[in-house]
Amino acid sequence: MEKADIGLYGLAVMGSNLALNIAEKGYRVAVSNRTASKIDEFVAGAGDLAGQLVPNADLGAFVASIKRPRSIIIMVKAGKPVDLTIQALLPHLEKGDAIIEAGNANYRDSVRRYDELTPKGIGFLGIGVSGGEEGARHGPSIMVGGSREQWHNAEKVLTDIAAKYDGEPCCAYLGPGGAGHFVKTIHNGIEYADMQMIAEIYGIMRDGMGMSPLACAEVFKSWNAGPLSSYLIEITGLVLEAVDEKTGKPLVELILDKAGQKGTGRWSAIAAQELGVAATTIEGAVAARSLSAIKEQRVAASAIYDSVPVEKCSATLEQLEHALLAGKIAAYAQGFAVLSKASEENGWDLPLGTIARIWRAGCIIRSRFLDQMASSYEKDDAVNLMVAPDFVRIMEANNGALRRVVADGALAGSPMPCLGAALAYFDGYRQAQGTANLIQGQRDFFGAHGFILTDREGEQHGDWPPTLETD
């Protein structure tokens, strides 16, 4: 039998769609899965593409059916299953073969796997794949990290299956070790913030303005034709207009308000904290999901605080649109700032402009203004989007609306953990004289941590008086 061009192990939602995408681009794909019956089911449902598939439940036969040097994509549940799969494949691999790990891995696991496989002569690529089921099938955004040599072996197939933006593939080699998975993690962190900000605007529309889901849907649809145009705004309109067949009610009103999370948002927030980068919109979004999960406590607390007075919302729909735009820019600025610091710390030399370009299509956060962000990093060499000329203009025009909406949210009792964080970031980032001088004074008072005085050299200490407690 003719050998396969590439192998793919793991035939759940993502793996099976990715395999069909690869087959559709004219490649022969060897496929396998832990539960053998899923392989048969997959091939039976592959239609015209079945002829491009080389199925094998036996791992030895699966590996042997792939042309050398072999590239084997692993698309299984993140974490231990990936290590177990690598261990099971290893005895069948030969020097020069490579593993392409495509799940939502923690980037530290990718660094470890790279370090473990390299001395054995086995290449390793950790690739972030975004776009969900649809993206995997018709073109995801692919963020590649690992060995450059292995990238050259896999480049053609990965760029062929990736989404295209104006004909340009949304797939790029971003750096060694865990760089690809780190970028995917931060992509998801930004996704969390973006989704949360949209949900906060929906909250104002629903609770502060008394709008129906259908009325909200119409507004989001109209916004999708303007500067907010993006996949997440588009699907928000579609979710809001969906009707439950059984009851005839708006589906969104029946969906339980507890948000799930699989870890990438939390990893982004942790990475930002570890790197010492302010990524408050991402942190706010993760915390909002955690708060959403304690529904029973929220229900009980709402009864206790039933009489807290709130005001009616006075913001206009136009202000909501502008506030969302300004908030989103702050979230992206924070995400890119995390990438920039991680690149510096890990010696990855991450190409921020390229990252913005490969996020323009295929992935969940794809949007119109990523094109502008790519230019800001590539042409203007921006330090932070907040000070990139294109975005300065947008922030100048829209920060007033963000201020109005966050203030309205506070008065209306509508929580704004993300939009509020975005506003505080904007105000904090542009504040030449902050308030950390007081923090430094406090730190020196109780811990002799020292401070710098602006009119002299070297670290200083205060001659602090005793407090009542230390008397």
Ligand SMILES: NC(=O)c1ccc[n+]([C@@H]2O[C@H](COP(=O)([O-])OP(=O)(O)OC[C@H]3O[C@@H](n4cnc5c(N)ncnc54)[C@H](OP(=O)(O)O)[C@@H]3O)[C@@H](O)[C@H]2O)c1
């Ligand atoms: N779903 C999405 O929208 C999406 C988007 C982007 C990235 N991802 C990431 O892509 C990866 C795959 O996602 P998914 O939703 O397609 O699948 P999944 O539900 O995360 O995992 C199911 C797959 O993992 C295999 N598996 C589980 N434990 C295993 C073990 N111990 N040894 C070998 N195989 C094992 C399963 O095999 P069996 O059939 O034998 O159970 C099945 O093939 C994950 O890392 C996920 O986070 C998912």
